Amino acid sequence: MAGEGRLSFSVASVVEDVLQQHGNRPRDLDLESRKAEEAASRRYEAAGWLRKMVGVVAARDLPAEPSEEEFRLGLRSGIILCNVINKVQPGAVPKVVESPDTVLVPDGAALSAYQYFENVRNFLVAVQEMGLPTFEASDLEQGGKSARVVNCVLALKSYGEWKQTGGNGVWKFGGTIKSTSLGTKSFIRKNSEPFMNSLSRTSSINEKSLNSHSDLDSNKMSSSGSFSMLVRAVLLDKKPEEIPTVVESVLSKLVEEFEHRIASQYEQGEDKNVKGSKREECFQKNNISDEELKSQSLKQKMIFDQQHEDIQELKHTLHTTKAGIQFMQMKFHEEFSNLGIHIHGLAHAASGYHRVLEENRKLYNQVQDLKGSIRVYCRVRPFLSGQSNYLSTVDHIEEGNITINTPSKHGKGWKSFSFNKVYGPSATQAEVFSDMQPLIRSVLDGYNVCIFAYGQTGSGKTYTMTGPRELTEKSQGVNYRALSDLFLIAEQRKDIFRYDVAVQISQTGLNVPDASLIPVSSTADVINLMNLGQKNRAVGATALNDRSSRSHSCLTVHVQGKDLTSGTMYRGCMHLVDLAGSERVNKSEVTGDRLKEAQHINRSLSALGDVIASLAQKNPHVPYRNSKLTQLLQDSLGGQAKTLMFVHISPEPDAVGETISTLKFAERVATVELGAARVNKDSSDVKELKEQIASLKAALARKEGESEHNQYSMSGSSERYRTKPSELSPFNSNQGVGEMLGDQNSYRQPVGDVGNIEVQTNSALRQKKQSFDLDELLANSPPWPPVISPGQHYGDDEKETGSGEWVDKVMVNKQDVVNRVENSLGCWETDNGHSPDVFYQKYLQDSSKIYPEQSYNMLMGNNRFNVATSDDLDDLDAATSDSSEPDLLWQFNQSKFTSISNGIETKTRKQSLKSAKNPGIRSPNPKLGASPSRKLTNGVGAPLHRNGRQPKPTGAIGKRKT
Numbered sequence: 001m002a003g004e005g006r007l008s009f010s011v012a013s014v015v016e017d018v019l020q021q022h023g024n025r026p027r028d029l030d031l032e033s034r035k036a037e038e039a040a041s042r043r044y045e046a047a048g049w050l051r052k053m054v055g056v057v058a059a060r061d062l063p064a065e066p067s068e069e070e071f072r073l074g075l076r077s078g079i080i081l082c083n084v085i086n087k088v089q090p091g092a093v094p095k096v097v098e099s100p101d102t103v104l105v106p107d108g109a110a111l112s113a114y115q116y117f118e119n120v121r122n123f124l125v126a127v128q129e130m131g132l133p134t135f136e137a138s139d140l141e142q143g144g145k146s147a148r149v150v151n152c153v154l155a156l157k158s159y160g161e162w163k164q165t166g167g168n169g170v171w172k173f174g175g176t177i178k179s180t181s182l183g184t185k186s187f188i189r190k191n192s193e194p195f196m197n198s199l200s201r202t203s204s205i206n207e208k209s210l211n212s213h214s215d216l217d218s219n220k221m222s223s224s225g226s227f228s229m230l231v232r233a234v235l236l237d238k239k240p241e242e243i244p245t246v247v248e249s250v251l252s253k254l255v256e257e258f259e260h261r262i263a264s265q266y267e268q269g270e271d272k273n274v275k276g277s278k279r280e281e282c283f284q285k286n287n288i289s290d291e292e293l294k295s296q297s298l299k300q301k302m303i304f305d306q307q308h309e310d311i312q313e314l315k316h317t318l319h320t321t322k323a324g325i326q327f328m329q330m331k332f333h334e335e336f337s338n339l340g341i342h343i344h345g346l347a348h349a350a351s352g353y354h355r356v357l358e359e360n361r362k363l364y365n366q367v368q369d370l371k372g373s374i375r376v377y378c379r380v381r382p383f384l385s386g387q388s389n390y391l392s393t394v395d396h397i398e399e400g401n402i403t404i405n406t407p408s409k410h411g412k413g414w415k416s417f418s419f420n421k422v423y424g425p426s427a428t429q430a431e432v433f434s435d436m437q438p439l440i441r442s443v444l445d446g447y448n449v450c451i452f453a454y455g456q457t458g459s460g461k462t463y464t465m466t467g468p469r470e471l472t473e474k475s476q477g478v479n480y481r482a483l484s485d486l487f488l489i490a491e492q493r494k495d496i497f498r499y500d501v502a503v504q505i506s507q508t509g510l511n512v513p514d515a516s517l518i519p520v521s522s523t524a525d526v527i528n529l530m531n532l533g534q535k536n537r538a539v540g541a542t543a544l545n546d547r548s549s550r551s552h553s554c555l556t557v558h559v560q561g562k563d564l565t566s567g568t569m570y571r572g573c574m575h576l577v578d579l580a581g582s583e584r585v586n587k588s589e590v591t592g593d594r595l596k597e598a599q600h601i602n603r604s605l606s607a608l609g610d611v612i613a614s615l616a617q618k619n620p621h622v623p624y625r626n627s628k629l630t631q632l633l634q635d636s637l638g639g640q641a642k643t644l645m646f647v648h649i650s651p652e653p654d655a656v657g658e659t660i661s662t663l664k665f666a667e668r669v670a671t672v673e674l675g676a677a678r679v680n681k682d683s684s685d686v687k688e689l690k691e692q693i694a695s696l697k698a699a700l701a702r703k704e705g706e707s708e709h710n711q712y713s714m715s716g717s718s719e720r721y722r723t724k725p726s727e728l729s730p731f732n733s734n735q736g737v738g739e740m741l742g743d744q745n746s747y748r749q750p751v752g753d754v755g756n757i758e759v760q761t762n763s764a765l766r767q768k769k770q771s772f773d774l775d776e777l778l779a780n781s782p783p784w785p786p787v788i789s790p791g792q793h794y795g796d797d798e799k800e801t802g803s804g805e806w807v808d809k810v811m812v813n814k815q816d817v818v819n820r821v822e823n824s825l826g827c828w829e830t831d832n833g834h835s836p837d838v839f840y841q842k843y844l845q846d847s848s849k850i851y852p853e854q855s856y857n858m859l860m861g862n863n864r865f866n867v868a869t870s871d872d873l874d875d876l877d878a879a880t881s882d883s884s885e886p887d888l889l890w891q892f893n894q895s896k897f898t899s900i901s902n903g904i905e906t907k908t909r910k911q912s913l914k915s916a917k918n919p920g921i922r923s924p925n926p927k928l929g930a931s932p933s934r935k936l937t938n939g940v941g942a943p944l945h946r947n948g949r950q951p952k953p954t955g956a957i958g959k960r961k962t
């Protein structure tokens with residue numbers, strides 16, 4: 001149809017063109033006039049319609065029957081055209097430039113070229129968009145083709161009428177006019193005029209017929225009518241013989257042109273019609289037969305049904321899956337919240353578990369405290385500089401467990417040990433101290449505390465107890481920190497308690513009352529003393545430690561606190577002991593004197609081991625007396641003290657043997673149960689009672705005074721029982737220094753040290769030891785356990801008298817006895833209102849006056865107990881030799897025996913006795929005498945200084961310059 005449409009358009013125009021090309025323009029005047037008539041009538045039609053559309057007023061410039069010129073001028077402004085097209089297609093030209101001057105200037109000359117151009121251009125664009133035939137703006141100018149303008153107007157008219165009739169179907173102007181199918185270019189072709197003419201003619205004849213098949217015939221007819229007219233016009237002036245040639249020529253040209261045009265138009269339209277053709281083909285195919293169509297549609301239906309079914313199935317599956325997912329989601333949420341609840345429960349349980357663990361630990365510690373177990377903390381020294389490539393023997397540390405790699409015959413092995421705490425090599429001094437800090441409080445609360453460091457040489461004992469050689473605040477050891485803490489707490493409690501603190505640095509508290517008790521009021525005081533003591537501590541280089549401490553060192557801190565409201569007295573003492581190295585002799589490769597020292601060290605440590613073993617096995621007899629060390633620690637190991645041992649190990653592989661034996665020993669120590677620690681406190685009632693006892697004792701002693709020489713052998717201190725407590729007090733202002741010092745009981749050590757005195761008891765007393773009370777004390781006055789004068793060795797007495805046997809403190813609760821007796825003597829009490837400080841100050845001043853160059857020695861040597869002489873040391877040596885410790889380590893500072901003479905009777909007696917027995921012994925102070933000793937009685941005298949040297953004053957136990 002489209003092809004036919006194109007064909008029908010083309011015939012007239014082709015004929016016309018051909019004729020024009022042929023050069024045979026019709027010269028028939030009738031034809032011309034007919035054409036002119038026809039053009040005029042079309043122009044009138046167009047003008048009439050335009051006037052009708054815009055009204056005569058608006059179209060005043062356009063006469064009803066205008067000439068070509070009038071028609072052109074009338075429309076030149078474009079205003080009529082624009083207004084008309086807007087009526088046909090509202091909004092086709094959005095803006096029409098109206099000129100107010102238009103009225104005044106009828107020819108429109110006043111209108112600017114711009115206005116013409118704007119309106120005409122807008123009109124042409126709109127026309128083009130509507131798919132109507134158009135013209136060129138120049139056609140409205142002089143010489144322009146007004147026929148094309150007429151064509152355009154008439155096409156617009158036709159379109160308008162079609163719209164008015166309802167716009168049914170597709171409006172077609174002379175065939176397929178759709179811009180989409182033929183493109184708009186064909187309408188703006190320059191040479192489209194003749195073509196359009198024929199079109200418009202055709203359309204005007206019968207527009208509607210173009211839409212149908214039958215219209216094609218009428219179209220053909222009208223085309224052929226026009227065609228025959230043309231042919232006639234051409235042939236009119238030809239001679240009859242020329243006609244066939246002309247016709248043939250016209251026809252052949254026509255055919256040629258026709259074919260050419262068809263071909264070009266077909267090419268243009270082919271692309272756009274491919275799809276349509278295909279559709280047609282498809283349609284044709286589909287229309288092959290109804291049956292096929294039916295079967296195809298059946299098949300399609302089936303496929304469709306199948307697909308529908310599938311879709312339904314998929315929908316169902318989707319639905320079930322959705323439901324499943326929702327269910328799963330719900331379940332997941334449920335599970336999740338359940339999990340949350342479980343986790344919450346677990347977290348709660350975990351925190352509870354931790355709480356319980358914490359409580360357990362506390363309870364365990366309480367049980368340990370109640371049992372009086374010795375706490376054992378293990379510390380591993382880090383590698384020293386230059387040991388970076390060593391492999392540590394410590395496999396791992398976990399809580400209180402330490403596992404050591406042990407090379408064995410069968411390869412590598414492991415050994416684990418458990419302690420209260422294990423510190424790795426990176427543990428700081430502060431960390432270590434923090435775990436023992438509660439003990440400091442205990443001392444102020446009246447408990448006895450013992451902290452001692454054990455381990456092979458170089459394992460870090462001194463480091464823990466004191467610190468490194470270059471001491472900083474951070475590297476300060478336990479000693480300094482403990483004292484600082486002590487003073488701090490004392491200061492904090494100053495409104496409730498008054499505390500007096502004194503320290504002893506040398507080994508004290510043994511049967512030789514080396515009570516170098518120095519009152520201190522600040523950490524600085526203590527540090528000064530410790531520095532002095534440290535200087536005097538025997539040190540030397542061993543293969544294992546180039547600054548090895550060749551002796552045990554002990555710092556004892558005595559604290560007496562008075563509750564300011566109740567008057568209750570609390571006495572606590574704390575031993576801070578840095579033991580000498582525990583290594584085997586061959587390890588340290590020492591020789592000569594050093595070898596002896598090492599042997600002594602080992603002996604005292606093995607004695608310590610024996611004591612520990614006995615305590616661990618709860619043996620009735622504990623061999624405290626086997627060494628000075630165990631005597632020193634007797635209170636702490638056997639009494640109701642709180643004891644802590646720092647066991648040290650070195651990480652070097654070649655020390656593994658020592659490490660294992662050290663740890664084994666420490667584990668044994670940890671099993672020792674000392675019994676619950678007890679507070680040493682006296683209420684004021686007890687104090688009164690004690691005073692009464694003391695005065696009774698004194699009265700009793702006075703009665704027995706007549707035979708005091710005889711009594712002396714039994715009780716060197718019976719004299720003191722004759723003294724009123726008030727007289728005995730070192731803080732009695734009425735007493736001079738000499739007097740005060742003369743009363744040795746005044747300077748007895750506080751409760752912490754009394755335990756070091758071994759008590760010879762009679763069997764009756766031993767049997768009653770557990771229920772020993774004041775009444776019994778009084779009732780048994782004569783057979784009272786002799787209170788041994790300082791310097792007197794009970795062992796010697798025992799040997800001398802043979803009247804009893806030595807029992808260790810753990811066997812006899814002699815602490816009660818001695819405490820009561822000694823406390824009754826007011827050694828620490830300051831009831832008379834004098835603080836010990838007053839005394840000490842005075843004492844220190846006096847003593848420094850007497851021996852200015854040896855003031856420290858005097859302090860350290862406890863001039864207050866000026867009863868010991870060098871002979872005492874011999875005694876001690878002998879005594880300890882008996883108990884398997886040749887006491888090279890436990891020599892005492894002779895200076896302490898050369899200090900103040902106080903003229904006390906007992907001492908004089910002792911001196912005289914000693915002198916009588918051993919006149920060759922030199923005594924710096926002739927007034928001083930040695931305590932009765934076994935040597936005196938058995939005549940076995942050991943030289944005081946086996947190496948022939950006078951011992952140097954020192955603050956260390958068994959100290960000796962090497």
Ligand SMILES: Nc1ncnc2c1ncn2[C@@H]1O[C@H](COP(=O)(O)OP(=O)(O)OP(=O)(O)O)[C@@H](O)[C@H]1O
Nearest residue numbers: 381457458459460461462463468545548549580581
């Ligand atoms: N925890 C530690 N951190 C750093 N250095 C340490 C530590 N422990 C010990 N040392 C260092 O190791 C060396 C030996 O330590 P220390 O003198 O304390 O051992 P010791 O066990 O007291 O030896 P001895 O028994 O021979 O006196 C010292 O140089 C010391 O500074």
